[in-house]
Amino acid sequence: MTSSTPIVSKAIVTGHTRGLGAALSETLLARGFVVLGVSRTRHTSLAARFPDAVEEAEVDLADTENIEAWLGTGALQRFLRGADRVLLVNNAGTAEPIGPLDAPHAREVGRSVVLNVAAPLMLSCAFAEASKDASDRRIVHVSSGAARNAYAGWSIYCATKAALDHHARAVALGNERALRIATIAPGVVDTDMQAALRETDQAAFPSRDKFVELQRSGQLASPQQVAEKFADYLLSSKFGDAPTVDLRDLPS
Template sequence: MTASTPSHAPACAIVTGHTRGLGAALADLLLARGIRVLGLGRGTNPALAARHGEALVQAVVDLADPAALERWLATDALRSFTGEARCVLLFNNAGTVDPIAPCGAQDAGAIARAVTLNVAAPLMLANAIAAPGAAANPEAERRIVHVSSGAARNAYSGWSIYCATKAALDHHARAVALDAPHGVRICSVAPGVVDTGMQATIRATGIEQFPLRERFEQLKQNGQLATPETAALQLIDYALSDAFGSTPTADVRELVKT
């Protein structure tokens, strides 16, 4: 896999959940490469703004509120941000692992929030990016990266909602690849097990809700969790590579570097 900024740079990127964890690392590394970033989330990232100035644009949008996202998409903010960029990247990173519990013991509101944040928001943003005229430059290539998970491809007790929502992103990417919208590449990419706040949530969950908790505790204790920076670098390198979009689903741990 050869990673480089596409020949049709300059590029810009939209990153959801850019205030912490993997999203913050994605935004930081993209900005360090000279790629402008639009961060979408419930809050802002002052540290990133202080380091990167006007190259970082931030929009406060609750992605778990479909009406709020719909209102934001109805504005000219997305098209205005893209400017004359010849490559527009979308990293659908924001997500939640809650509710963690067996079916029958899950909070209904938490289910609705997870499905909206993990599925509806990424699909709404992907649709907006893929639409003709979404970018100010009519020749701009659009690359959509769904941040997936091993849970999309393997079932885990206590994670029925998380597994289902991540699997939805994988299947969405497969179907969009069949649609083959002009100028659009898409891939749902699993970044490996990353040391983020989500992992802390998992380790704080009771065994009765998540029987595999001990496995994730051991990964932390043995130093086997990828750092957000390492995972972000792999995702960005792949998103910018010529290979991106050649398959609708991928796992960074299985990508062959050339």
């Protein structure tokens, strides 16, 4: 590749239709990336605004058979073909179920673990295999402060996010060629997830008032603000130096 050859940059973003996923997709598009959004639904307005730079795949990321079927189509390989710089942003996730250990049904727990853990790990393996020709490969799992601090009533979410942190630590030890990986905890972001926490019965989630106060006192960052700082770090030369990062600890 000569200096006059443009760098082809592509990113896969899961859960790209709303919240931080939508903001990250817009931010990467504005920075010259072609984006493949993977979610249960499509983001029609995003595709309309960037018709030549957005591809979408409707995949239920809480269903391993659905994930396997999509990966089996070769869509991931086709999307990444010819790219020099490639990203996988494992953003899709759920805070449910919330409540004491004996409250959630097994099915709810299973879908949460698949969406929050199995899907990112399955996609990471497939991405690593499909992107071997790229000179710059990066995987980021969207983590949470809940991965590093336990909350009563939130055991499933805390455990699944902690699993992503440890996955990044282990993969980083392998020194994969041209592959960088890390988790980024974005801090408290004004998303549907935050709204759902504020509406949860305090008996099921004793920390509810903390999240109510964050919203009341204006301490929630907008998805757009967070996405810009998130992308700055993800695309920087420092990404991957540490396997787990809290966005709030980075200099502005």
